[in-house]
Amino acid sequence: MAKEHPVKVRTSDFSVYYGQKQALFNIGIDIFDRKVTAFIGPSGCGKSTFLRSINRMNDLIDGTRCSGKLEVDGIDVYGKEVDVVTLRRSIGMVFQKSIPFPKSIYENITYGLTLTEKRSKDELDHIVETSLKRAALWEEVKDRLTHSAQGLSGGQQQRLCIARAVAVNPEILLMDEPCSALDPISTGKVEELITELKDTYTIVLVTHNMQQAARVSDYTGFFLMGKLIEFDRTRSIFTAPSKKETEDYITGRFG
Amino acid sequence: MSKHRFAAAQRHRGEHIAEWTIRIVASTSILTIFLIFVFVFRETTTLFSPDAQNIPSSSATAEEILTPELYNADALTAEEAHELNIPEVYNPETGTLGEPEPIALGGPELPRSSTKQVAERSVWNRLTDAAWQPVSSDPKFGIMPLLVGTAKTTFLAILLGAPLGILAAMYSAFFAPARVRNVLKPTIELLAGFPSVVIGFFCLTIVATLMQDLLGTEARLNAIVGGIGLSITVIPIVFSIAEESLSAVPKSLREASLALGGTEWQTAYRVMLPAAAPGVFAAVLLGIGRAFGETMIAIMATGNAPMLTAGIADPVRTVAATIGAEMGEVVWGSDHYGVLFLLGTILFVVSFGLNAITELYVKQRLIRKFQGQ
Ligand SMILES: Nc1ncnc2c1ncn2[C@@H]1O[C@H](COP(=O)(O)OP(=O)(O)OP(=O)(O)O)[C@@H](O)[C@H]1O
Ligand SMILES: [Mg+2]
Numbered sequence: 001m002a003k004e005h006p007v008k009v010r011t012s013d014f015s016v017y018y019g020q021k022q023a024l025f026n027i028g029i030d031i032f033d034r035k036v037t038a039f040i041g042p043s044g045c046g047k048s049t050f051l052r053s054i055n056r057m058n059d060l061i062d063g064t065r066c067s068g069k070l071e072v073d074g075i076d077v078y079g080k081e082v083d084v085v086t087l088r089r090s091i092g093m094v095f096q097k098s099i100p101f102p103k104s105i106y107e108n109i110t111y112g113l114t115l116t117e118k119r120s121k122d123e124l125d126h127i128v129e130t131s132l133k134r135a136a137l138w139e140e141v142k143d144r145l146t147h148s149a150q151g152l153s154g155g156q157q158q159r160l161c162i163a164r165a166v167a168v169n170p171e172i173l174l175m176d177e178p179c180s181a182l183d184p185i186s187t188g189k190v191e192e193l194i195t196e197l198k199d200t201y202t203i204v205l206v207t208h209n210m211q212q213a214a215r216v217s218d219y220t221g222f223f224l225m226g227k228l229i230e231f232d233r234t235r236s237i238f239t240a241p242s243k244k245e246t247e248d249y250i251t252g253r254f255g
Numbered sequence: 256m257s258k259h260r261f262a263a264a265q266r267h268r269g270e271h272i273a274e275w276t277i278r279i280v281a282s283t284s285i286l287t288i289f290l291i292f293v294f295v296f297r298e299t300t301t302l303f304s305p306d307a308q309n310i311p312s313s314s315a316t317a318e319e320i321l322t323p324e325l326y327n328a329d330a331l332t333a334e335e336a337h338e339l340n341i342p343e344v345y346n347p348e349t350g351t352l353g354e355p356e357p358i359a360l361g362g363p364e365l366p367r368s369s370t371k372q373v374a375e376r377s378v379w380n381r382l383t384d385a386a387w388q389p390v391s392s393d394p395k396f397g398i399m400p401l402l403v404g405t406a407k408t409t410f411l412a413i414l415l416g417a418p419l420g421i422l423a424a425m426y427s428a429f430f431a432p433a434r435v436r437n438v439l440k441p442t443i444e445l446l447a448g449f450p451s452v453v454i455g456f457f458c459l460t461i462v463a464t465l466m467q468d469l470l471g472t473e474a475r476l477n478a479i480v481g482g483i484g485l486s487i488t489v490i491p492i493v494f495s496i497a498e499e500s501l502s503a504v505p506k507s508l509r510e511a512s513l514a515l516g517g518t519e520w521q522t523a524y525r526v527m528l529p530a531a532a533p534g535v536f537a538a539v540l541l542g543i544g545r546a547f548g549e550t551m552i553a554i555m556a557t558g559n560a561p562m563l564t565a566g567i568a569d570p571v572r573t574v575a576a577t578i579g580a581e582m583g584e585v586v587w588g589s590d591h592y593g594v595l596f597l598l599g600t601i602l603f604v605v606s607f608g609l610n611a612i613t614e615l616y617v618k619q620r621l622i623r624k625f626q627g628q
Contacts, residue, residue: 057514062433089516098511102530111525112515161511168515 005032008172008202009054014068016049016058023049025226026068031219036194036203038213038234041223042249047206050223051174054204055091056084072172089116092165092201096177100149100160105141108149108160112168127167134197135163136189155186162193166201173201177208191216210250214238222246295603298596301588302378378590382597387561387572389581389591396594400561402601404478404571405547408557411482411567412489412546417539419486420493424538427494428501429509429523440498447491455555458484463556472568474558479567481557485549489542496541500534501527537617544609548602550579574598 009031016024024046031037039047049058056077058064070077077087089112100108109128113119119127128145132138137159141152149160158178165173175194179187194203194216207213213220214234221231222245230237230246241247384397423443427436463480466472472479504527512522528535558570559580578595585592 055514057510060510060513085516085518088514093511093514095507095511095514097507099505099507101508101511101526111512112517115515115517115521164511164515 005035007031008033009070009072009204010074011070012068014053014066014070016046016053016064016066018061019063023226024053024066027228029221029228029231031202031204033202034198034200035218036198036205036216037219037221038205038207038217039221039223040207040210040213040249041229043208045223046226047223048176049226051093051176051204051206054172054174055088055093057088057093059084089168090170091172091174092168092170094158094161094165094173094175094178096180098158098161100152100157100164102148102150104146105149105152105160106145108164109167112164131163131167132160134166134193135159136193137163153186155182155189158182158186158190159193162190166197171202173197173203175203175205177206179212180208187212210238222249224249292603295596295599299593299600302590302593302597378594381590382594385563387577389585389594394591396590397561397563398574398594398598398601400563401572401574401577401598403563404557404561405573405575407478407567407571408481408485408553408573409543409546411478412485413539413543415482416486416489416542416546417493420490420538420542421497421535423490424494424497424501424535425523425528427498429527430519440495443491443494445491446487447495449487451488451549451551452555454484454487455552458487458552458556470568474568474570476556476558476570477568478557478571481553481571481573482567484552484556485546488549488552489546492545493538493542496538497531497535500531500538503534504530533617533620537613540609540613540617544606547609548575548606550575554579574602578602 007030010029012028014024014027015022027050039050041047052058053066053070054072054077058066066078072087072091075082101111103111106128109131110119110124113124113127129138129142132141137156140156141160144151149157152160158181162175162178179190182190191212194205197203198218205213205217217234219231220234220237222229222237222241222243224245230241230243232242236242237246238250241250378396381394381396382398384395385399386395386397387400388395423439427439427443431439458480459476462483463475466480466483467475470479508526508530509522512526513519517525553573553576557572557576559572559576560570561572561577562569578598581591582595585595
């Protein structure tokens with residue numbers, strides 16, 4: 001496995017349990033800085049669980065436990081002195097079904113910014129514009145920033161959620177099937193966006209769409225029944241997988 | 256005629272009977288409610304009838320017949336007032352001489368024969384009096400003190416009850432662990448089913464003493480005590496409706512806010528509460544309706560003196576309490592009777608208005624908000 005990039009997220013022997021049920025088994029992975037890492041695998045194999053472990057969203061579910069190590073920049077995320085709120089501020093997340101807040105488009109973007117500190121109107125205006133531009137949404141909404149975000153189309157809403165996450169300038173961007181509810185055109189826009197954003201952010205993407213993983217990711221991990229079966233450069237995974245299960249899944253003989 | 260293959264099956268008949276039973280029961284209850292409305296309005300209209308002007312003189316005689324009984328009933332409140340050291344309640348400066356009213360003396364004194372003056376003023380003039388003295392040779396049907404009293408207690412009840420109810424709802428919906436929530440929710444909602452006479456008694460004895468010790472108010476029973484009593488009935492209503500609408504806010508909004516680095520409190524306050532705003536607003540409106548219409552607590556805890564003052568530490572009497580206390584003894588068909596029904600109509604219109612706003616406006620907004628139009 002290539003090691004030429006700095007590691008952003010590193011896990012070793014990392015397991016997650018929902019009550020008695022173990023959902024992840026001894027995951028060991030290096031996620032590289034400013035690269036797009038895709039996770040693929042059949043439904044229920046633990047992709048979301050792993051993603052949500054990184055920003056500790058699993059803490060919200062009663063009875064979740066984990067063991068092993070998960071480090072971001074060398075800091076144990078589950079360590080005692082880690083403040084979850086601070087952690088989540090530097091790890092953005094885009095959900096599969098993320099509805100915008102029932103506020104205006106403008107307020108949706110500024111929400112994350114105003115959580116920590118007071119900022120001037122000019123500064124906010126500026127961040128709203130750049131975030132929306134980064135999410136390729138600016139042209140479509142610049143004339144109706146004060147309108148309710150719920151008036152946007154599904155694809156626009158998802159891009160707004162990306163803009164919302166980008167606005168707080170996180171280091172890592174976790175995306176859990178961000179395109180599963182989108183039409184091909186919106187999907188194309190989001191994919192383009194991912195490619196652009198990877199210069200700035202470490203992106204972890206969960207997708208059921210093989211082509212999407214192949215198109216946008218640099219590295220791909222294949223999960224099966226809570227285990228990370230294979231993790232490598234995307235090109236290697238899709239052209240010459242080393243494990244039989246991976247090949248079966250990619251060629252559609254599986255799941 | 257032989258049965259074809261689409262003929263009604265046997266079980267359909269049973270369903271028909273059930274359907275019709277439900278229909279009949281439903282329309283009966285709707286009809287009953289409608290008839291109650293009609294009755295209330297019809298009785299109020301006696302005030303508007305052309306012979307309303309004649310009634311004072313005739314009812315004056317009726318009052319004289321019933322005088323001892325009625326005066327005793329009122330003397331009680333007057334004596335109470337004496338205890339409270341607020342005789343001026345019964346001496347409002349109505350402009351009609353500095354003479355004290357018979358009632359003011361608290362004794363079963365017979366009314367002075369001022370029937371001439373009585374006949375001169377119509378019920379409608381009397382409605383704007385500054386005092387409520389319905390049983391008198393010169394009755395005063397001033398509804399202003401009652402409306403002001405109601406406004407005071409309702410305002411205090413909401414001021415106390417709404418924030419407490421909403422905060423409790425937020426705690427239950429967002430912060431409480433499942434175990435706590437499973438106990439908290441039914442407990443508070445149980446409060447709604449509490450007999451109001453028990454709450455009234457509690458206020459009359461314990462709250463009144465506490466408040467007097469705490470605030471050193473002149474009168475033991477006053478708008479503050481009444482407001483506290485009413486807030487006890489407001490809290491469960493505000494709580495249960497607000498809790499319901501807060502819980503109905505999609506969980507994905509909470510996750511999104513937490514994922515952006517919001518604290519639980521920021522999430523609850525800045526995302527979930529505004530998202531549920533129409534429902535919470537509805538909860539407050541219904542709470543107002545409850546405080547406005549509550550009778551027993553108002554009778555027991557407010558001091559029951561129809562004073563037209565601005566202070567919240569003064570005794571008051573509410574519209575509902577007036578109806579509750581006087582309707583049983585009123586001379587049927589008299590002006591007093593008509594005015595009580597007018598008060599009933601006011602109560603009805605306000606409650607109906609509040610409920611209508613909640614139903615039509617708030618629910619629509621709530622639905623639109625979550626369906627994102
Ligand atoms: N809140 C939960 N409580 C209990 N078990 C859960 C919970 N969430 C997920 N699981 C279980 O953990 C396993 C992994 O789920 P996860 O959501 O991570 O799968 P996934 O790979 O994201 O699936 P999908 O592709 O359908 O989104 C599944 O077996 C699931 O049933
Ligand atoms: Mg998933």
